[in-house]
Amino acid sequence: MRRKLVVGNWKMHGNLAQNQGLLDALAAALNDRTGADFGVCVPFPYLFQAQAALTGTRLSWGAQDVSEHAQGAYTGEVSAAMLNDFGARYALVGHSERRALYGEDDERVAKKFVAAARAGLIPILCVGESLGEREGGVTEAVVARQLDAVIEAAGLDLFARAVVAYEPVWAIGTGKTATPEQAQAVHAFIRERVAQASRELADRLTIQYGGSVKAANAAQLFAMPDIDGGLIGGASLVAEEFVAICMAA
Ligand code: PGA
Secondary structure, three states, X not given: OOOOEEEEEOOOOOOHHHHHHHHHHHXXXXXXXXXXXXXXXXXXXXXXXXXXXXXXXOEEEEEOOOOOOOOOOOOOOOOHHHHHHXXXXXXXXXXXXXXXXXXXXXXXXXXXXXXXXXXXXXXXXXXXXXXXXXXXXXXXXXXXXXXXXXHHHHHHHHHOOOEEEEOOHHHOOOOOOOOHHHHHHHHHHHHHHHHOOOHHHHHXXXXXXXXXXXXXXXXXXXXXXXXXXXXXXXXXXXXXXXXXHHHHO
């Protein structure tokens, strides 16, 4: 039985005062909930704040991106080792906003994945199709391409550290959630794709769903056999809403 994992993706939101309220509320509400795992991926400057607020609690923290390089002349970048310095457990890689707005292609995403996994972080690899791709009937081809690029570059030893987040681009921040059946179908496809490389790894792979998850739809999504929790954007910024989603897990 795989444990459920719910991770908040704050995106570029928050400030010191708001974050403190949110982190304290989450720690208070979730610390004695042992049935699932919880985390938040915060903007880089607030990693220190997340570490201070969550150390000693059951909640983990992480970043929303990571450099593919270990160190060097890469102005503006943040390495996996730096994330480790602040106790990060997770790094999102290949979020659709990074792919669409910052030109991250499969090759770059795979390199970031490798850098994060080598440093001992858990990379949360985001995959998912756009609306046009879904309507064009190429959802599985797109997801397979995004997955294969990483499995090939990382190899199974490093891929074993992965969490995969299926995030249909048309569902992110739009209020349009995939139905539990639509999501389950793609999750099952992802698990089968990984099973072609290793059945054992596929069976224990955590596959989160992301895209307009709310307290109102979380339980139905998480009840599907291949949906192992969620990556939560907007709803992770409201303590009661995020806590309710975590409870559903
Ligand atoms: P959303 O975002 O929950 O606001 O749709 C999900 C994500 O981008 O990770």
